Amino acid sequence: MARTRLNPRLIKLNRSHTIEEVARHLRLSREAVRRWVRSGQLQPIDSGRPILLAGATLRAFLAERRAAAKRPTPPGHIYCLKCREPRPPALGMADFTPPPGRGAGNLRALCATCGTVMNRRARWEAVPVILPDVEVRVVEREGRIAERPTPSVNVAFKEHASA
Numbered sequence: 001m002a003r004t005r006l007n008p009r010l011i012k013l014n015r016s017h018t019i020e021e022v023a024r025h026l027r028l029s030r031e032a033v034r035r036w037v038r039s040g041q042l043q044p045i046d047s048g049r050p051i052l053l054a055g056a057t058l059r060a061f062l063a064e065r066r067a068a069a070k071r072p073t074p075p076g077h078i079y080c081l082k083c084r085e086p087r088p089p090a091l092g093m094a095d096f097t098p099p100p101g102r103g104a105g106n107l108r109a110l111c112a113t114c115g116t117v118m119n120r121r122a123r124w125e126a127v128p129v130i131l132p133d134v135e136v137r138v139v140e141r142e143g144r145i146a147e148r149p150t151p152s153v154n155v156a157f158k159e160h161a162s163a
């Protein structure tokens with residue numbers, strides 16, 4: 001298994017990086033880095049050009065990928081960066097953003113435990129296997145799900161769970 005080793009330590013925590021720099025540090029293609037940004041897995045600092053990525057955001061993203069690769073995520077779960085555990089989506093709901101072309105899109109849901117946004121790349125055909133019994137909504141652009149205030153989601157989830 002020739003898995004690329006991504007070393008988060010090459011990323012300087014307190015500065016921002018261009019796609020070019022990230023690709024060089026991680027020995028990845030620029031296209032691979034752009035895909036992370038396009039899919040919403042990696043949020044740029046702002047909408048300006050060139051696209052800039054915060055070191056801290058990148059480190060967290062890479063750490064999450066490593067952790068997720070180490071432990072298999074059971075069906076019905078997505079790996080939560082904050083909990084450091086696979087978690088089911090809050091309210092049994094998730095968004096799926098299709099890829100611009102062929103390949104994998106992005107599954108996004110809120111962690112049922114802590115409310116943090118969880119992302120997972122997936123092909124549409126695999127979604128029912130990854131998240132059985134979860135209501136998956138197809139969204140053309142990365143959804144508003146990330147912008148929902150976390151507290152109200154937690155409250156809603158508790159109500160849902162006790163109903």
Ligand SMILES: [Zn+2]
Nearest residue numbers: 080083111114
């Ligand atoms: Zn969580």
